[in-house]
Amino acid sequence: MINLPQPNQMKQNHKLTVIYYxxxxxxxxxxxxxxxxxxxxxxxxxxxxxxxxxxxLEPEQMRVAVNDEIxxxxxxxxxxxxxxxxxxxxxx
Amino acid sequence: MINLPQPNQMKQNHKLTVIYYxxxxxxxxxxxxxxxxxxxxxxxxxxxxxxxxxxxLEPEQMRVAVNDEIxxxxxxxxxxxxxxxxxxxxxx
Amino acid sequence: xxxxxxIAIDPSALTKTLKNxxxxxxxxxEGRVRxxxxxxxxxxxxxxxxxxxxxxxxxxxxxxxRERYPVLEAHCVHRVxxxxxxxxxxxxxxxxxxxxxxxxxxEFIIDSIxxxxxxxxxxxxxxxxxxxxxxxxxxxxxxx
Amino acid sequence: xxxxxxIAIDPSALTKTLKNxxxxxxxxxEGRVRxxxxxxxxxxxxxxxxxxxxxxxxxxxxxxxRERYPVLEAHCVHRVxxxxxxxxxxxxxxxxxxxxxxxxxxEFIIDSIxxxxxxxxxxxxxxxxxxxxxxxxxxxxxxx
Numbered sequence: 171m172i173n174l175p176q177p178n179q180m181k182q183n184h185k186l187t188v189i190y191y192x193x194x195x196x197x198x199x200x201x202x203x204x205x206x207x208x209x210x211x212x213x214x215x216x217x218x219x220x221x222x223x224x225x226x227l228e229p230e231q232m233r234v235a236v237n238d239e240i241x242x243x244x245x246x247x248x249x250x251x252x253x254x255x256x257x258x259x260x261x262x
Numbered sequence: 263m264i265n266l267p268q269p270n271q272m273k274q275n276h277k278l279t280v281i282y283y284x285x286x287x288x289x290x291x292x293x294x295x296x297x298x299x300x301x302x303x304x305x306x307x308x309x310x311x312x313x314x315x316x317x318x319l320e321p322e323q324m325r326v327a328v329n330d331e332i333x334x335x336x337x338x339x340x341x342x343x344x345x346x347x348x349x350x351x352x353x354x
Numbered sequence: 355x356x357x358x359x360x361i362a363i364d365p366s367a368l369t370k371t372l373k374n375x376x377x378x379x380x381x382x383x384e385g386r387v388r389x390x391x392x393x394x395x396x397x398x399x400x401x402x403x404x405x406x407x408x409x410x411x412x413x414x415x416x417x418x419x420r421e422r423y424p425v426l427e428a429h430c431v432h433r434v435x436x437x438x439x440x441x442x443x444x445x446x447x448x449x450x451x452x453x454x455x456x457x458x459x460x461e462f463i464i465d466s467i468x469x470x471x472x473x474x475x476x477x478x479x480x481x482x483x484x485x486x487x488x489x490x491x492x493x494x495x496x497x498x
Numbered sequence: 499x500x501x502x503x504x505i506a507i508d509p510s511a512l513t514k515t516l517k518n519x520x521x522x523x524x525x526x527x528e529g530r531v532r533x534x535x536x537x538x539x540x541x542x543x544x545x546x547x548x549x550x551x552x553x554x555x556x557x558x559x560x561x562x563x564r565e566r567y568p569v570l571e572a573h574c575v576h577r578v579x580x581x582x583x584x585x586x587x588x589x590x591x592x593x594x595x596x597x598x599x600x601x602x603x604x605e606f607i608i609d610s611i612x613x614x615x616x617x618x619x620x621x622x623x624x625x626x627x628x629x630x631x632x633x634x635x636x637x638x639x640x641x642x
Contacts, residue, residue: 191402192474193486235472238406254404254472258488261401261408261432261473262385262444262464283546284618285630327616330550346548346616350632353545353552353576353617354529354588354608366510369528375583378532381525381604384513388522388595439519451532453608460525461601 183208186215187252194255198223212236212253213243232256275300278307279344286347290315304328304345305335324348356412358403360435363442372449374426379453381460385444387437391487395480401434401443404472408432415466423459425450430463432473500556502547504579507586516593518570523597525604529588531581535631539624545578545587548616552576559610567603569594574607576617 189202198219209215212234219225234241235254247253281294290311301307304326311317326333327346339345355371365384372380387399416428427449437443446463450456478484499515509528516524531543560572571593581587590607594600622628 189404191404191472192476195402196486235404235407238410240407254407256404256472257474257486259469259472260475260486260488261403261471262468281548283548283616284620287546288630327548327551330554332551346551348548348616349618349630351613351616352619352630352632353547353615354612365513369509373584375533377530380528380530382528383597383601384524384526385597386521386524389519390595440517451534453527453529453605457527457601457605461597464597 184247184249184251186247187250188215188219189252189254191254192257193227194225194257197225210246211244212241212247212255215247215253216243216255227255227257231258276339276341276343278339279342280307280311281344281346283346284349285319286317286349289317302338303336304333304339304347307339307345308335308347319347319349323350355429356409356416357431358405358408358434359431360433363431363433363445365442365445365447368429368431368445369447371429372427372447374449376451377426377449378451379456380447380449381453381456382445382447383460383464384442385464387439387441387443389439391477394477396439397478397480397482398439399437399443399478400476401432401437402474402476403432403434407472411470411472412467415463415470418466419448419459419463422462423448423450423455425455425459428459428463430467432467432471434473499573500553500560501575502549502552502578503575504577507575507577507589509586509589509591512573512575512589513591515573516571516591518593520595521570521593522595523600524591524593525597525600526589526591527604527608528586529608531583531585531587533583535621538621540583541622541624541626542583543581543587543622544620545576545581546618546620547576547578551616555615556611559607559614562610563592563603563607566606567592567594567599569599569603572603572607574611576611576615578617 183206185206187204190198209218213229216229233256234243236251275298277298279296282290301310305321308321325348326335329344389396412430419428425448430446432444446460448456448460476484476486533540556574563572569592573591575589577587590604592600592604618630620628620630
């Protein structure tokens, strides 16, 4: 049996909100934005944004939060998710 | 030649001031006193006072100060010296 | 208790919240804005925080401190916004029956705060240049 | 700076003396009168000090702290007389560029103060009995 993709597994556009902090905010020039995209993971999303905006950070230097929880870079994103990329921190 | 004691090496009375702190003050019942005595060292002085007043502490548990400096228990005392026996401390 | 604030931190007012008759020891830490970092003269700092996650992570750190050490009180306040030299950026205080655990818990909390909280610091130097500094890959010397 | 005082210690007023633009870290310790010691309910404490020697020894301890650790400020105030539960018996504060040395120096100072200063503590318990307590031969558990 051929494993054809089902309609709900097909790539489709999500509406994602990205919030920027620190150097990412400076490099993007805005605090946050809402994006229609078909990318499925935070890693792919960051790759796409890095290409568009020339971010200096690499994913390996950062953590990512989805809906205010630390998440895996490979988690599947859903419609209306809020994504925050966390540059290396420096509290205190 | 026979080594006779010279007059100034002979045992003679000193006037010593003893100041008491903590449990020694409680056991002696006074803060300080001036004593005429022929004892020559803090160790001998404490022995004499312990015998008279029943102090519960032993010299091994204490340090001694002579004229506001920590001193050896075997130092020779001089007239008008001020002696403080230091019970185990508990600052802070 | 953890709090983010954009107004000046008053450690003396905060220390009063640590009243506890069973406490024999209170250790507190103030992180202040130094006039120098890594050999450069600093003019001022700007702290940005990801508030929701910072609050969540800070409460987790305080909970860990309570689990690791027998502490009676453990609190932290972190400033955000623009800070001048000498101002308090972060305050941590711990009360416990005995002193060893208060020192250990206070140090554990501030170390964790500095390495785990999503808070970022932009240093502006006396020559007008600025930089986002970070602790994660750097030594203690750079992360006071 | 070291001071013996028979009036209440106000840590917040004292902390203001630590202003130093090069300081990134201020660690302070308050030793407070606990309502219990070694399993017994405490009513109040009386501290006696041998003032001249205590001042001399405390200044020596602060000097040693400055030699061992790169600290900018190191201060201690010790209370004498009768203290009620919750009152501050001793206050130590250290300012330095970075936090590690401030924690280490503060802990070194309070440990030394407790073991070396000619100061004695009489505990009066809730049942009216009292006792001169001491740290020298006892464990940390009894010497907060």
